[in-house]
Amino acid sequence: MKDFRGQVAAVTGAGSGIGRALALELARAGAHLAISDIAPEGLAETGRLVQALGAPCRSTRLDVADRAAVLAWADDCRAAHGRVNLVFNNAGVSLTASAEAVRIEDFEWLMGINFWGVVHGTQAFLPHLRASGDGHVVNVSSVFGMVSMPTQSAYNASKFAVRGYTEALRMELELEGAPVGVTCVHPGGVATAIARSARVDARVLHLTGQDEARFRQDSERLIQTTAPDAAARRILAGVRRNARRVLVGPDAVVLDLMARTLGPGYQGLVVRRAKRMRAAARP
Secondary structure, three states, X not given: OOOOOXXXXXXXXXXXXXXXXXHHHHHHOOOEEEEEEOOHHHHHHHXXXXXXXXXXXXXXXXXXXXXXHHHHHHHHHXXXXXXXXXEEEOOOOOEEEOOOOOOHHHHXXXXXXXXXXXXXXXXXXXXXXXXXXXXXXXXXXXXXXXXXXXXXXXXXXXXXXXXXXXXHHHHHHHHHOOOEEEEEEEEOOEOOOOOOOOXXXXXXXXXXXXXXXXXXXXXXXXXXXXXXXXXXXXXXXXXXXXXXXXXXXXXXXXXXXHHHHHHHHHHHHHHHHHHHHHHHHOO
């Protein structure tokens, strides 16, 4: 897909962060937007910003973990716009907890959004993308879909799952010659609200040596590497060239290189760094 002008794009998690930035960049490129988010205030603001750019836009409050709701939204998008060319399965949440002690209800909450939301969005929109004759699926994984980190076992599991699912989907569609491209996105630290809204299990703090306030503060500082609008431009450039994978930010490039160069040996480096950080954090 070389040109977004006149194309119809559906974006989940559009109320803030990368999702909002994608909606605005697509609007500037002449696309028609169908946006969704579970947070009505942020969704409404994104809708106002998109419409101020002169782009047609429909906003829908949506929980991507609700399969029936996502299927209905996809059909509504097709009915309202006549077709759908792109879906950006971007909605995501964060959870910090140890692999041993993570509460199952928290794990299920995260997987419902981060993984099942991607599956629901892909399956709901794929028939419409095929029918358009020029479609594209964009699924947002993470740099944590390439490397794992202590306290991020649940998040890692969801993002590795998105990567595996998306790569398999791309190969299946290529095998059948379908008119649908597929791109898996791996953002590094992007300045969004995901760290502020993350669930943090207090039992994990013994691994970091920090209290919850300090942990959230440091986490938010670490994700300030790339601005959301720069991330959106990078993602859309990848869609234009039908890239299999898009790395967003210099930290994503470095971690991808580390994983490919060191293989599982990267884990020892991460553990040593985490121990140093824990020692420095303790009085």
